[in-house]
Amino acid sequence: MSATDAQPMVSLRGVDKHFGDLHVLRDIDLDVAAREVVVVVGPSGSGKSTLCRSINRLETIDAGEIRVDGELLPEEGAALARLRAEVGMVFQSFNLFAHRTILDNVSLAPLKVRGAKKADARREAMQLLDRVGIADKANSHPAQLSGGQQQRAAIARALAMHPKVMLFDEPTSALDPEMVGEVLDVMTSLAKEGMTMIVVTHEMGFARRAADRVVFMDRGQIVEQAPPAEFFDSPRSERAQTFLASVL
């Protein structure tokens, strides 16, 4: 392996975060390799969303270091905007612009932040919509789409920035059950194409199928991590055993 292959795409060292008296991230060390798919699981309130938001610098951390592709997270300004582009984020709520078409939603940020040409941005947006299976919705507005279609549009929008890593924070939690599969399918194909992904989810079937590694968090700590078969079949900690008993 060359030196660049060995460099993690995302690296956290000694990361600490408080909200007032609440210690939500406790000395987190985590490396995610390029092309790796890490699924983060754990009870509600364990710090999973804060972890994701810190990697995108939607939250500041109190101590420690976070690097993306070797670079420390910038504090602000143009460098921060560039980082946000490199770290795609998909939330539980889709956060699409309601008054714009789906095509606009996917092509706006490349135009503004990446300085893409309009025709190029729209052509690529169409390709991305095709890839997530909603090319026929390009000229619709978000409210005209189902939840699953909106979330697929949100994934296309993040991909339009050519991210180095994609963060997903419970992307299917707000969806009706019949729409969960179509979003997980898009995520599974992204994973197969080699996207580096950090996925917070309660979809344990997806974790088993798509994860290279499962990271279990509880009370702000990474309690254990293992390949999915090992984690699900023989969790080591009592906390993970209790958690799995409650969700499986």
Ligand code: ADP
């Ligand atoms: P998870 O995603 O695992 O459910 P979160 O990262 O959302 O956990 O939250 C971790 C803890 O931090 C929870 O106790 C939550 O209530 C608290 N928390 C999250 N965001 C804030 C905030 N902006 N202000 C205060 N407390 C927060």
Ligand code: MG
């Ligand atoms: Mg959360």
